[in-house]
Amino acid sequence: MTLLEVRGLTVTYPGGAAAVRGVDLTLPAGRKLGIAGESGCGKTTLALALLRLLPAGTEVTGEVLLDGEDVLTMRWGRVRAVRWAGTSIVFQGAMHSLNPVHRVGDQIAEPILLHRRASRAAARTRAGELLEQVGLSPARAAAYPHQLSGGQRQRVMIAMALACDPRLIVADEPTTALDVMIQAQILRLIERSVAERDLGLIMISHDLSVLSETCDRLAVMYAGRVVEEGPAGAGHDGALHPYARALSAAFPRVGDPASRFAPRGLPGDPPDPAAPPAGCAFHPRCPVALAGCATHDVLLREAPGDRRAACVHVPEAAPGQRPPRGTAAGPTPGAPPPIRQHPADPTGRTA
Template sequence: MADLVLDIKDLVVHYETEDADVHAVNGISFQLGKQTTLGLVGETGAGKTTTALSILNLVPNPPGKIKSGSIVLDGVDVLKLSQEELEKVRGNDVAMIFQDPMTALNPVMTVGEQIAESVELHEKLSKQEAMERAKEMLELVGIAENRAYDYPHQFSGGMKQRVVIAIALACNPKLLIADEPTTALDVTIQAQVLELMKNLIREYDMSMILITHDLGVVAEICDDVAVVYAGRIVEIGTADDIFNHTHHPYTEGLFDSLPNLKERGEELQPIKGLMPDPSNLPPGCSFAPRCPYATDACSKKVPQLRPVGGTSSSKHMVACDAYDDPKFCLRRNKDGK
């Protein structure tokens, strides 16, 4: 497809330690179109951030190692690029907003210098021109340009996150990766940052991968959603598919564990158990030990993504062999929630 920005196929990433071989990503595949936002959703340790770091070939090595797969960015396989070629891609074609804005900024450089640094490197501007661009970027994210000469400790958490966004967008990237961009922020500031990001995505005509465990954030900003569990995508589709036509038991469990304003007296229904140890994954479906629908067959083989409804053209796919039984249906769908 000519309109693809990113095409990941069969990505496998391990962390090889003295004690064990940690299987962080176990065959993830997905595509991202131009001007599209994809949400990667799942619990801590599901492999979301490792997948994102792989796109930039930034998996820390050692102990991390990309074992197999391909990551094609705008027609070029990132995993085959030299270090020099990768440095031209990072920050220029692909930018990343890291998880904690409090620690993502250099405390001994002004915020203007930090924004200007990537512009100088990638666009070969003079220091003065780069600083002017930095001021423009601060204005764009709602910060007065005269604050370009202030240091990170002089900003609040929400303002720091805006600075990090300004750094990421300074070179007008094709793809923005946002790793839990609202985690450390209070609810009011979260809403402001999300609104800012939505507007900037439209203005810059770029694509975005949003990594989060917050389904509310996903509903607010994402076109497509991939639900990740134990290093695999278990369900993928449009936001409408995932929210209104849920098909995987794990996705159902995520929704059931959310507070429901319509049923205030109801108890929360958390998913029982814990995510499996990635260095010792169970046989077959990794979710089977926690799944209320699991049968003996679920531990026999790893389920592969299949189109929902049985049509090969469906964008909505689920990795659950319970659908071998044509009568199988999640409780959520039976209840019409």
């Protein structure tokens, strides 16, 4: 059963910066999709677009189908009902996402009060249960965010995301700035919550090793587009697209002295979203670019092993090896829907 389907999503900020360009993704219920890429490749914009959390005036083309219902065409009342109850987001940087002047228990209870119509006593009880589920004492509900460590605040964010039993969780860099021990605990917590509740998960990170260990499938983004998609382990250890290979090579390998002392990076920076280069957006940095890459772009093409990549060097799979259309990321045929310009939420609320 398909939980989330993104079709031809394009997001253009005021001023003309196209942060997301024609992204297609599919996530079945109970599955985990990782999205990787450098800063500025469009990962967070994609996450915000899933629940219409983009700034006013942002132009959006495409469809975001959650259980078959297009989030981009919903009325504001319906959008507010879907947020938290249908899909919730664990934002990057818990200290900036939590309200510093409210106790964490009250912040966990707020969406329960709004979406479950629970009494205040029931909401406080539920907040304590959620804190216990994420490994914190229910007594920590009385604490303010500054009284908790970084790992504890991140656990509070996960408890908030689970508060209204959503079907989909979007985790945007949930382990940023955490030490490796706490990072491992947070990742195990997310995995356990997804498995126990049969949730869909989209995890966003620049760390391919984290995504390959946590997710079922991996999509690599560059300059607002998905350039490779396939099984998560293959995306880290056997990437097809030159950019995905460069991301993988940037991380030292345990037991490999050469990569430990001389990890390979990627020169240059991602292109300006307001002025992407002609042809393949990666060609100015690509070590294997051909002359035609500067003038002709390549869409995602099916490759062996249930994978897709947007590169002229990737051999296409034979027709019998190609998975059914719509099982994963891939270009969607047909003309895109009309551009929608997002107004500000009239309520000014996101809960």
